[in-house]
Amino acid sequence: MGNIQETRDRINRLKDEWEREVAGLPGEALLSMERTRWPFEDRPFHELLAWLNIELMKNAAEIGYCRFLYAVSKK
Secondary structure (H helix, E strand, C coil): CCCHHHHHHHHHHHHHHHHHHHHCCCHHHHHCCCCCCCCCCCCCHHHHHHHHHHHHHHHHHHHHHHHHHHHHHCC
């Protein structure tokens, strides 16, 4: 089992890498459908990126809610 600081550091490194990669894409790549597959086939890549970010935010919110429920269940 790892420790929390290692986990935080890993998440931050992955976030930084994600931001670098997405920021480095030219506008044509964001509008292109070349990188998208099912269920986003025939859709521009920027729509997939937007969906991925929404999913990440949703999952983070769910984790936060689980932490809240765990904390209040201890009382």
